[in-house]
Amino acid sequence: MNLFCLDGIPEIHTDPAEVPGMYMVLGRVSDHTSDLTPEEHDLIRDANPSRQNSFATGRQLAKAALTHLGISLKPILRNDRRPVWPEFVVGSISHTDHLAVSAVASAMRYQGIGVDVEVISAVDERVANRVLDEEEREWIDSLQLPEWRTALFSAKEAIYKATNPITGEFLGFRDVTLKIDESALSFTAHAQKDLKASRLLENARGYFHRIEGHWLTTFVIET
Ligand SMILES: CC(C)(COP(=O)(O)OP(=O)(O)OC[C@H]1O[C@@H](n2cnc3c(N)ncnc32)[C@H](O)[C@@H]1OP(=O)(O)O)[C@@H](O)C(=O)NCCC(=O)NCCS
Numbered sequence: 001m002n003l004f005c006l007d008g009i010p011e012i013h014t015d016p017a018e019v020p021g022m023y024m025v026l027g028r029v030s031d032h033t034s035d036l037t038p039e040e041h042d043l044i045r046d047a048n049p050s051r052q053n054s055f056a057t058g059r060q061l062a063k064a065a066l067t068h069l070g071i072s073l074k075p076i077l078r079n080d081r082r083p084v085w086p087e088f089v090v091g092s093i094s095h096t097d098h099l100a101v102s103a104v105a106s107a108m109r110y111q112g113i114g115v116d117v118e119v120i121s122a123v124d125e126r127v128a129n130r131v132l133d134e135e136e137r138e139w140i141d142s143l144q145l146p147e148w149r150t151a152l153f154s155a156k157e158a159i160y161k162a163t164n165p166i167t168g169e170f171l172g173f174r175d176v177t178l179k180i181d182e183s184a185l186s187f188t189a190h191a192q193k194d195l196k197a198s199r200l201l202e203n204a205r206g207y208f209h210r211i212e213g214h215w216l217t218t219f220v221i222e223t
Helices: 038-043 049-068 125-131 134-143 148-167 198-202
Strands: 002-005 023-028 089-095 099-106 110-119 176-181 186-191 204-211 214-222
Touching: 002 049, 023 049, 038 049, 049 089, 049 099, 089 148, 099 110, 099 214, 110 148, 125 134, 125 148, 134 148, 134 176, 148 176, 148 186, 148 198, 148 204, 148 214, 186 198, 198 204
Parallel strands: 002 023, 089 110
Antiparallel strands: 023 099, 089 099, 110 214, 176 186, 186 204, 204 214
């Protein structure tokens, strides 16, 4: 995994053997609206300033990531809420109020990529009861590490972002169960019923990183 940290964010150690060929850029959310193309600006013209900043920062980081693939800057528009990537590219964008991230890779290598960034304390017990199944909650309780509630939530959002552009299918949070390797900070996922995404999940893996009070989660589906 090639991870580039901008805006004074400390470098995070990543294993170069993990997710080869994927380029991820992490930065701080700030006012990048003047960097948007007119077509991109039209997409968020009516949004509030904080949404405009997160959208524009996500686009700026996505374009920075694309330059590592040798792809020149073009507008990144959207289809429904999904970003529309250049031909032969897969990618993903995420943001909180503070941090934003984008990752891209060649579609020859990966069918889909999902990234998600969440404040570590974002998911409390009430939300966890809604989005995690009993086995996942028991695993968190056995560790007595409540911050893993947010990690598992983030993993499910990353899975959705990686699979939905391929399948067009909505996934509920209880449709997918996670198996976490907490020492390796990695995970796999399994469908709870027959889904279009079921086969994709068999060929996929996710990774967690912690940075400045956030979980940064990546999920990649091999070709
Ligand atoms: C789409 C969703 C995952 C976005 O996550 P979020 O935490 O709200 O917001 P994030 O900042 O992390 O991500 C937002 C970005 O996701 C991307 N995105 C939105 N919809 C997407 C989709 N269907 N597929 C891929 N990426 C999508 C966009 O780039 C968006 O940023 P932008 O509008 O600035 O371009 C979330 O709103 C959602 O609908 N979740 C329900 C489905 C789900 O996660 N199920 C779990 C199944 S196991």
